[in-house]
Amino acid sequence: MLRLDPAFPPLWRSPWAVQFGLDAVATLTTPTVWQERLLHELGNGLPAAALPLVAASLGAPAGAAEDFLAEISPALERPRSASPTRAVIQVGDDVAPAVIETLQDAMACCGLAWERAVWPGDPPSDPAVPVIALAAHLVHPARAAALMAADVTHLPFIVAGSRVRVGPLVVPGVTACLSCVALTATDADGGWPLLAAQLCGRPISDVSATLLVEAAARAVRLLSGEGTTPSTTTELVLTTASALRSRRHRPHEQCGCRSPAGSATGVDHALRATSSDPRSARPA
Structure with a gap:
């Protein structure tokens, strides 16, 4: 559908000039x-x-309508990503009920x-139906692995007091997974797994309502696929x-989540890494 953007x-x-929008x-x-x-x-x-x-019925010469459309193309409405209408908000016991209700x-x-839905469960x-994995500080590796094993698209929604992290959107077998994110973080800081392990399961009781509302709107946009391609996926960090x-995330070369055999192979790798490799202590 061709349509003028309401913004323009x-x-x-003047009596002889038209512009589209104030800008x-x-x-x-x-x-x-x-x-x-x-x-x-x-x-x-x-x-x-x-x-x-x-255009012809309005008196336009042959081919003139296409040229006219090209001339005003900046003022035309762009196709929008289809916004998701349903999602599962998966919660654990590390986030206070008041925070969950606000979200x-x-x-x-x-x-x-x-x-x-409740984790574990x-x-x-x-x-x-995509899953919004609500967690405090980080998503537990076993939780991320279970979502991968179920072949479910999932979006981490990480609350930490004055900071909320949303993303990256994980499409199993297509984008970087949370194990990829953990491996990348460990490459940058070898001490990161030890630090992440100390945060795992630590509860959060209070998060700014304004921050949650802003992050929720961002999450819905990310669920529509905004900022996500087969090679990169986006994580947003919001603070007060x-x-x-x-941040942009790419699949990690040491993670098997995008192997030709499918996401199940990547999940198996993540499960083994969680139990034997400290680098996967924190996948989000």
């Missing part, structure tokens, strides 16, 4: 009658296949229909004291 409506700058992302000088009429149609929305016929309310305000009933930061 056509504005008459003038595109301009037209002495637009013709058919162009003005076509702009009206584009304001309501027009199927791309119908453009030549509609659930924020997710609902963002248009996300959620159901609640049964695997998700529908692998097609500084600006939003983002």
Whole structure:
């Protein structure tokens, strides 16, 4: 569907000039009658296949509509990623009930229909529904491995008082997994696994409601696939004291999560690493 972006409506700058939006992302000088009429149609929305016929009926010369569209293209609405409508919020006993309830309310305000699951517990009933793994400080390796084994897309939502980390979105067999993130962190700091192990399971009782609401909105956008490709996936870090930061994660060469045999092989590797390799003590 071709449509003018509501952020950039056509504005008459003078009797003979039109600009799109206050920032003038595109301009037209002495637009013709058919162009003005076509702009009206584009304001309501027009199927791309119908453009030549509609333009011709308005008096446009052959091929002129395509040139006109290219001229005003910065003012056209861009396709949007489909926002998820359902998700499972998986919670453990390391996050206070008040924090969980605030997050659930924020997710609902963002248009996300959620159901609640408890970790440890049964695997998700529908692998097609993504899981938001709510945890304090980090996601336990066994929890991450179970989600990989179930072949469920999952998004870590890590609360730590004045800081919330969202992501990366893990699509088993496609993106970096949480073991990849742990291995990368260990490459940067050999002492990191010991530090992470001391945080695992440490509870959080209070998180800024404003921070949770902002992070919830970011989480819904990440669930739509924003910032995620087969080669990279994004983690966002939000704090009460500084600006939003983002990190890009790639699959780690020592993690088998993207092996040709599928995500199950990667999960098996993660489980073995969790029990025998201290570098996987913290996968998020």
